[in-house]
Amino acid sequence: MKNKKSLGQHWLYNRAILDEIALLAGDGDLCVEIGPGLGTLTSSLLKRFSKVVAVEFDENLAANLPKSFPGKNLEVVNEDILKFDFSSFKKSYAVVGNIPYYITSPIIEKLLTISNLPERVVLLIQKEVAERILDEKETVLSLFVKNRARVFSGPVVLKEEFTPPPKVDSQVIVLEPKKPEVSEEVFKIIRMGFSAPRKKLISNLSQLKSREELSEIFSKLKISLDSRPADLKLGDWQKLYEIIMS
Secondary structure, three states: OOOOHHHOOOEEOOHHHHHHHHHHHOOEEEEEEEOOOOOHHHHHHHOOEEEEEEEEOOHHHHHHHHHHOOOOOEEEEEOOOOOOOOOOOOOOOEEEEEOOHHHHHHHHHHHOOOOOOOOEEEEEEEHHHHHHHHOOOOOHHHHHHHHHEEEEEEEEEOHHHEEOOOOOOEEEEEEEEOOOOOOHHHHHHHHHHOOOOOOOHHHHOOOOOOHHHHHHHHHHOOOOOOOOHHHOOHHHHHHHHHHHOO
16 A cells, blocks of 8 residues: 655564564553554554554545554544544553654644543654754753653664655654643743744843843743753743732
């Protein structure tokens, strides 16, 4: 079956890597798989979970997938994962997927903000995006993820392992959702601070306070006046919010 490049389909066949991804997901009663495609990862997940719910956007792939696993406890849902309703799951569950690069951020945002959070999320994503999430230098995405999940790095998967090969390598990240450390109000300040990521933070926040006031606040918090938004951690942003908005 041909892949559809418009859907970002690149299929992984290396069984050792697929089994490792499934292992990182753990085991249990239920796993939701995002974009199962031809079912190569589905096969590994069915060995570890009592039931797999596979959410596949491609109508033809969704129709054919059950034929590959007769007698298995596999439910295939032909739907866009961004519209999929997780609220019916009453038991703890994991989410696993080799996800399209172009909707990585919206998928992660959804999985970390739904009301009944999964216990664990294991995603194979573009290596560059994984590095941005894991890096010490922060972005809005990395701060969002670290605010709502414990983050662990998984194996790097070279582009040659896929059919057809994508243009870049991939990497697995593991997320364990948790209660947010800072509020959405703090993130309004964070987004403002990243409005021009390469500029000094004090310039980006000048619409909130005068430069003189911000200089005093930065000095009090031991934040360098030369700091860029990427230099601050969640705790720094929380302290900034508390003083600026007081």
